[in-house]
Amino acid sequence: MKISVRGIEFAYGDRQALSNADLEVEPGEVLALLGPNGCGKTTLLRHIAGVLSPSLGTVYLDLDELSTLGARELARRLAVVEQDRRAEFDFTSQQLVEMGRLPHMARMARLSARDRRAVVRAMELTGVREFADRPVSQLSGGERQRVFLAMALAQEPDALLLDEPTAHLDIHHQLDFLGLVRARAGDGITVVMALHDVNMAAAFADRLALMRDGTVITCGSPAQVLSPDTVRDAFDVDCVMGRNPATGSVYVHFVPSAAPSAREGRVVVIGGGGAAAPLLPILARRHHVTLGVVAPLDTDYEVACQLGIPVITEAPFAPVSDGPLDRLREELQRADRVLIAPLWVGPGNLAVLSMVFCTVAPKDVVLVDSPGVEKRDFTGGEATRLLQDVLQRGAVSMTQQEVAGR
Amino acid sequence: MRARLLLLLLSAATVLTLFGGISVGPVRIGFADAMAALFAPQAGDMHATIIHGLRLPRVLLGYLVGLSLALSGAVLQGVFRNALASPYVLGIASGASAGAAVTIALGLTAFIPLPLGAFIGGTAAVGLVYLVARPAGGAPDRLGLILAGVALGTAFAAVTSFIMFVTAGDRKLAEILFWTMGSLGRASWAHIWTLFPVVLISGVAMWSMSRELNALSLGDEGAFSLGIRPEKLKLLLLLLTTVLTATAVAFAGTIGFVGLITPHAMRIVLGPDHRRLLPASALTGGIFLVWADAAARTVLRPAELPLGILTALIGAPFFLFLLRRRRGGVLQ
Numbered sequence: 001m002k003i004s005v006r007g008i009e010f011a012y013g014d015r016q017a018l019s020n021a022d023l024e025v026e027p028g029e030v031l032a033l034l035g036p037n038g039c040g041k042t043t044l045l046r047h048i049a050g051v052l053s054p055s056l057g058t059v060y061l062d063l064d065e066l067s068t069l070g071a072r073e074l075a076r077r078l079a080v081v082e083q084d085r086r087a088e089f090d091f092t093s094q095q096l097v098e099m100g101r102l103p104h105m106a107r108m109a110r111l112s113a114r115d116r117r118a119v120v121r122a123m124e125l126t127g128v129r130e131f132a133d134r135p136v137s138q139l140s141g142g143e144r145q146r147v148f149l150a151m152a153l154a155q156e157p158d159a160l161l162l163d164e165p166t167a168h169l170d171i172h173h174q175l176d177f178l179g180l181v182r183a184r185a186g187d188g189i190t191v192v193m194a195l196h197d198v199n200m201a202a203a204f205a206d207r208l209a210l211m212r213d214g215t216v217i218t219c220g221s222p223a224q225v226l227s228p229d230t231v232r233d234a235f236d237v238d239c240v241m242g243r244n245p246a247t248g249s250v251y252v253h254f255v256p257s258a259a260p261s262a263r264e265g266r267v268v269v270i271g272g273g274g275a276a277a278p279l280l281p282i283l284a285r286r287h288h289v290t291l292g293v294v295a296p297l298d299t300d301y302e303v304a305c306q307l308g309i310p311v312i313t314e315a316p317f318a319p320v321s322d323g324p325l326d327r328l329r330e331e332l333q334r335a336d337r338v339l340i341a342p343l344w345v346g347p348g349n350l351a352v353l354s355m356v357f358c359t360v361a362p363k364d365v366v367l368v369d370s371p372g373v374e375k376r377d378f379t380g381g382e383a384t385r386l387l388q389d390v391l392q393r394g395a396v397s398m399t400q401q402e403v404a405g406r
Numbered sequence: 407m408r409a410r411l412l413l414l415l416l417s418a419a420t421v422l423t424l425f426g427g428i429s430v431g432p433v434r435i436g437f438a439d440a441m442a443a444l445f446a447p448q449a450g451d452m453h454a455t456i457i458h459g460l461r462l463p464r465v466l467l468g469y470l471v472g473l474s475l476a477l478s479g480a481v482l483q484g485v486f487r488n489a490l491a492s493p494y495v496l497g498i499a500s501g502a503s504a505g506a507a508v509t510i511a512l513g514l515t516a517f518i519p520l521p522l523g524a525f526i527g528g529t530a531a532v533g534l535v536y537l538v539a540r541p542a543g544g545a546p547d548r549l550g551l552i553l554a555g556v557a558l559g560t561a562f563a564a565v566t567s568f569i570m571f572v573t574a575g576d577r578k579l580a581e582i583l584f585w586t587m588g589s590l591g592r593a594s595w596a597h598i599w600t601l602f603p604v605v606l607i608s609g610v611a612m613w614s615m616s617r618e619l620n621a622l623s624l625g626d627e628g629a630f631s632l633g634i635r636p637e638k639l640k641l642l643l644l645l646l647t648t649v650l651t652a653t654a655v656a657f658a659g660t661i662g663f664v665g666l667i668t669p670h671a672m673r674i675v676l677g678p679d680h681r682r683l684l685p686a687s688a689l690t691g692g693i694f695l696v697w698a699d700a701a702a703r704t705v706l707r708p709a710e711l712p713l714g715i716l717t718a719l720i721g722a723p724f725f726l727f728l729l730r731r732r733r734g735g736v737l738q
Contacts, residue, residue, distance in 0.1 A: 051627055075633030088487035088623040089678030099621050103633035108614050155632070 001025050001062055001077060001158035001190050008047055008057035010214075017043040018214040023192075025159075030182060030191040032201035035211035038237050041194035044211070045163050048192060050074045061159075068173030075103035079152030081145070083164035087136055093147045094132040097123055122153035129402055142173025149180060160184065162193035163259070166200070168335065175405055178204040202226060202250040210234045222250040228308065240306040255281060265336040268328075271348060272358060274299035275341035279368065282308055282404050283339070290326045290335075293320050293352050300341075319348045325355055332359040337404070342369040344376045345383035353386055362393040370397045409682040412675065416689035419568040420469070424691045427465035430700040432708045467593040467657060468699045469692035470601045472664050474654035475610075476691020478647040479665030480684050481612050481674070483644050485689075486548045488672060490729075493651040493665035496555040496644070500562035501531020502655045507569040507582045520585070521597070521656035528652035531562055536644070545637040588659035588714030590699050597657045608650045609688065615643065616680035623678065661714045663721025664691050664698075670728055690713055 005023040009016075010250045023315050025031045033041040046052045047059055049373060050066055059066040061077055069077075079100070087096060100122065103116040111119070123129045126146045136144055145165055149336060152160055160181065166174040174197075182204050185191050191276045195201045201208055202222035209219040212234045230250060231239045238255040267287040269276050272294045280300070283289050284307045291304045295316035312331065314324045332338060338360050345353065356365065377383045435453050444462070447454035463660035478493035486495065494500075505527015509520055539546035539554035546554075564587065573579045618639050623628045626636040651665070669687040676682050695713075698720065701712040 047628075049627075049631060050663055051630060070633075071635050072633035073631060075631060078631070080627070081633040082627070085624060085628055087628075087678075088625075089489070089673065091620070091623070095620070095677075095679060098615075099624070099632060102617060102621055105617070108617075152631075 002060075003048060003159060003190060003192065004060040005048065006060070006394050008044070008054040008059070010043060010047065010054050014216055015228055017197065018047070021057070021211075021215050023209055023216055023219070025190055025192055027158075027190055028185055028188045029206050029207065030185045030193070030205045031209060033192065033194040033209050033211060033232070034201055035199055039211040039234070040214040041211055042163055045080075045161050045192065045194055045216070049080050049130055049161050060395070063265070064319050075155060075157075077158045078161055079155040079157035079159075079162045080163070081152050082162075083167040085148050090135040090137050091126050092133050092135055093139070093150075094119075094123075094138055097128070097132075097150045097154050100151040102156060104253055108124075116192065118156055119154050122150040125153060125184070126150040133242045133367040140173075140215075142169045142176065142346075145173070146193060148175065153184065157189065159190040162191065164194055164196060167196065167303060174200060174228075175339065198226065198231070198252050203247060218330035226250050240303075242306065248331060255285070263287060265288070266331075266334055267300075267334040267337045267339060268331050268397075269339045269341060270343065270352060271300040272298060272343045275343035276300045277303040278400060279339065279341060279403055280304055280307055280309060287337075292331065293324045293349065302360045317348070318349050325351065326351065328355055329359055332356060335360070335364075337364050337366060339366045339368060340370075340387075342372075342376065344378060346378040350379050350383060352385075353383060357386060357390050362390050362395045364379055364402075365395040367391065367397045368403060369393055369399055381382045409679075409686070412571045413682070413685055413689070416693070419693050420689055424465055424469065424474035426526035427468070427696040427700055428461040428563060431440040431456070431461055431703050432710075433514050449543065455532060460627045463500065463598055464590050464593040464699070465594050465696055466598050467601065468590045468696045470605050471590070471654045471658040471661065472668075472695025472698075473688045474601070474605055474650045474659065475665035475695075476668035477609060477612065477684060477688040478651045478654075479691075480680070480687040481619065481643055483669055483673075484680055485620055485640050486552065487623055487625070488548075489670055491552075492662075492664070493647060493659070494559075494662070495552060496535045496648070497531040497559035497562060497595055497717045498648065498651050499655060499660040499662075500559040501534075502528035502652060503586045503660055504562040504565040504569075505530070506585045506659075507566045510578050510581050511569045511573055521600075521668045524585075524659075525656040527562075528655055529648055531558060531651075532644070532648045534558055584712065585659045586714075587712035588661035588717070589710075589712050590626060590643070591710065593657070595699050601653055601657060609684075612643065612646055612735040613681070613684050615639065616684055617715075619643070619684075620678070661695070663717045663718050663725065664695055665722055667721050667728070668694060671724075674728075692717070 003025040004142060007019060008018050008021045010018040019043055022041065033044060035041055039132060043052065048056055053067060097119050098111060101111060101118060103246060123132065126149050128147050128150050131139060131143065136147055139147065162181065166177050178200060181191055185317065207210060207220060208222055209216045209224040210225055210230055211217065219232055219235065227241060228239055240253040242251045242253055244251045249279050263286060265287045267281060268290050269283065269284055270292055275301050280289065280303050289309050290311055291300060292312040293314050294300045294311060296313050297316055301311055312324050312327050338356055367387060370391065373387050374384050428444065429437045430437055439453055440457060443451060443453035443457040447458060475493050481615060482493055482495060483489050483491045490510030506524040508522055509515060509518065514523060533556045535551065535558050538558065539550040570579055570582055574583065605620055618634050621632045621634055622636060622639065629636045630723040668691040669683065672683055672686045672690060676686055698716050699713055702713045702716045705711055
């Protein structure tokens with residue numbers, strides 16, 4: 001079922017909750033609503049569920065205006081799972097799942113064979129048959145949410161609306177629950193879910209809709225929607241984009257933000273081969289950082305780009321040429337400090353080290369994890385000699401932990 | 407399976423109770439004699455007069471009143487999603503008492519029957535509570551209803567107290583007092599024929615909504631997502647329970663605790679499914695009240711203990727027992 005939200009306005013009293021909210025969800029698609037608390041995710045879901053009626057705008061289910069559908073008809077098309085749904089009395093799991101058939105049953109009718117099949121199937125899909133006869137109050141949070149999902153599936157809906165369904169679950173049950181939902185979308189059920197966890201959303205949703213101040217600000221695939229700019233825009237939080245190495249899905253690394261005024265001093269980091277990667281986020285929070293000279297395929301290069309750090313680049317596997325070296329010299333002359341990451345030194349980047357030691361006073365040079373340099377030396381000992389020389393002339397040696405602590 | 411067995415047992419117990427109830431009373435009539443007087447009455451037989459004119463209507467009224475209170479209690483506990491709600495939660499008892507007191511004090515009994523005065527008082531109280539609790543342009547929430555019920559209930563009780571105060575020393579005071587303590591002593595066939603259709607119609611109507619009542623335990627939005635209009639359903643159920651309770655109270659006065667404890671105890675035995683809970687509560691409530699009345703008629707023989715006192719004496723300790731075995735807080 002296709003869900004279209006067109007230009008919805010809604011206010012709780014005089015607090016505007018939704019303003020001109022638009023959303024299109026395609027059949028069989030999983031769409032996650034993201035945004036800070038109070039941005040209107042839940043209110044938007046409640047409009048799609050028909051619980052609230054907009055003061056302006058329309059919600060369509062396929063071609064039907066939602067406001068023209070009766071409660072029973074709505075319940076056959078849409079099922080809802082909320083974060084904290086509870087049954088007041090001690091119903092068993094089986095009894096709750098059977099309630100899901102209510103919109104299909106005539107008053108006082110018994111469960112038909114078809115109803116029973118739907119109940120069994122819903123319980124099997126969610127793995128709750130083993131505690132069919134247990135009171136829901138005796139189940140764990142994760143099991144209970146699966147029972148409510150089973151109840152929703154027993155409705156045989158065209159769409160599932162989930163409001164923070166995993167909010168109070170541990171990580172195992174979060175993955176478990178969202179995996180179940182994801183699999184139902186494979187059967188053609190449209191899923192709209194409000195989630196807090198950006199990375200869960202990126203991992204399980206086809207598309208994300210980012211909300212702020214009661215409206216959808218961007219909508220698209222996780223890779224399209226999530227960027228340091230959009231995340232800062234919606235959540236007011238700094239982040240670094242990455243990927244989950246196991247699944248390849250977009251992964252957002254949040255960065256504890258420092259006030260901009262705290263950034264002081266210019267630091268040039270000499271990196272390469274991933275040696276500078278762990279240092280860059282720490283330094284970028286406190287200083288104006290430039291990374292020198294690395295190849296565009298280098299891990300250090302990627303990290304620097306994710307952090308928005310300017311990089312002096314050179315083609316991979318090539319000796320550093322004059323252009324980049326000139327730029328490096330300019331940066332070094334302006335820099336207050338130079339950090340030399342524990343990089344592998346070969347003939348290619350020996351010239352970079354020489355440039356540093358000619359341009360900068362030894363006391364402003366920091367060697368990170370300098371012991372063991374011999375093992376990283378592929379210049380026949382020349383690099384080791386250079387580094388030991390500069391240490392003797394007053395350069396500082398620090399471990400990574402010390403850098404982080406400063 | 408267990409539920410069916412229990413309902414079957416309760417039905418059998420109902421038959422035993424009705425027969426047993428009529429063989430108990432201030433005049434000692436043996437079970438065999440009572441049966442003989444019931445099924446083969448001889449003209450001029452005093453036993454037959456007692457059985458047909460006094461005991462049978464009294465036992466039947468007791469059964470119907472107990473049934474009505476327990477059924478209303480079970481439904482209202484579902485509506486308020488609170489296992490400690492009673493049929494009197496919306497002020498029906500104090501309203502009916504005030505209605506009865508006004509009718510007696512003003513000497514209106516010549517124009518309107520006392521039960522009608524009580525019925526009007528009870529239904530008016532609930533109507534007022536509903537209107538007061540109702541926010542502008544919406545349906546009242548359950549907490550608002552309960553609080554309004556408490557507040558207005560107190561006000562109605564004050565009215566009754568005031569009337570009792572000004573009628574002090576009068577024969578009317580004893581009459582009001584007796585009414586407020588609850589009794590089946592005035593039972594007549596006219597009462598049975600009024601209450602029976604009300605019980606039948608509202609009982610069937612409530613039972614037919616038991617699946618919806620089950621869904622209501624998920625909260626309003628939960629019920630809505632299953633295709634139910636919770637406001638409409640709750641209003642309908644409130645209307646039904648109000649008419650049923652007010653009719654029962656009109657004939658028997660305010661008898662406490664049956665409507666609170668019976669459904670609560672049945673829920674512990676059978677679970678919360680209203681399809682079983684409603685009939686089981688109804689049957690148990692009826693049975694309980696007939697035996698409670700039998701006890702009330704005999705413990706102080708030849709005097710009669712007001713029934714409301716007895717149910718409260720049995721009910722309060724049981725209620726406290728239920729309260730203590732709840733795992734969570736009282737006001738969940």
